[in-house]
Amino acid sequence: MVNRKELNPESGPRAAYGARLRNLREGRGWSQEDLAARIEYSSQHISAVETGRKPPTLRFSRQADGALGTGGSTETFERQWREIRHGALLEGFPEYVGCEGRAVEIRLYEVGVIPGLLQTPEYAGTLAASDIRRGVVTADQAQERTSVVAERQAALARTPPPLVWAVLDESCLRRTVGEPDVWDAQLARLMEFAELPNTVLQIAEFTMGARRPLSLPLYILTMADRSLMSYAESAQRGHLERDGKSVVPILSAYHQLQAEALHQAASVAMISQLRKGTP
Secondary structure, three states: OOOOOOOOHHHOHHHHHHHHHHHHHHHOOOOHHHHHHHHOOOHHHHHHHHOOOOOOOHHHHHHHHHHHOOOOOOOOHHHHHHHHHHHHOOEOHHHHHHHHOOOOEEEEEEOOOOOHHHOOHHHHHHHHHHHHHOOOOOHHHHHHHHHHHHHHHHHOOOOOOOEEEEEEEOHHHHOOOOOHHHHHHHHHHHHHHHHOOOEEEEEEOHHHHHHOOOOOOEEEEEOOOOOEEEEEEOOOEEEEEOOHHHHHHHHHHHHHHHHHOOOHHHHHHHHHHHHOOOO
């Protein structure tokens, strides 16, 4: 075939996915049109996935597993899709997200940036665009990150919703991100979050100084069986702590942080002042 593109599965997870899709398809003697008829995608779409020009989706992967008979194996296309999707995330974070989606209580402390659970799409997009410009991530990886933010927020809308306590270091509010309208909308989003019946929002002021019991971002989960987990990140990886005995001292430090932070009404008042341009 004159226009056939040679594939190098060693060049990355997406390339490996596409090469495997082609090999299994051709092993059955199917053309791209044959597979397209079986999974309800166009042959052009299949070609784009096979050559890495278009990323696979969860739906596409499940359809491919069904058509190619890989759904009951240990090497499903869905598993490969999840590896691609999580490739832009820190080690340990995908596991944490899965637990967060089932937690009945979520406690978080963030420094320097609005946490993902509270970000507007425009704020998240601005951060992603900055990472792309600095060469930290590719455009595809940035899209994966913003997609995960949206999925995490959607998980909070379940019934009944989890209780969420959010303590933001004052630096989260002093580091403006994006154009004025993006930043104003983000501040408005924080105020809306504080009004929800299942949330508490507090600001840890700079003046807390040495009384601050935590200095790095932290997440603490309480699961339905009342077991505790915590998640913290370094520059290169995340760590999900499942040992409840190890989490108890961290939870105590978080309660101390809450006691020292501004109460919710004062925190919302600070955000409102910032929206008005008052330091």
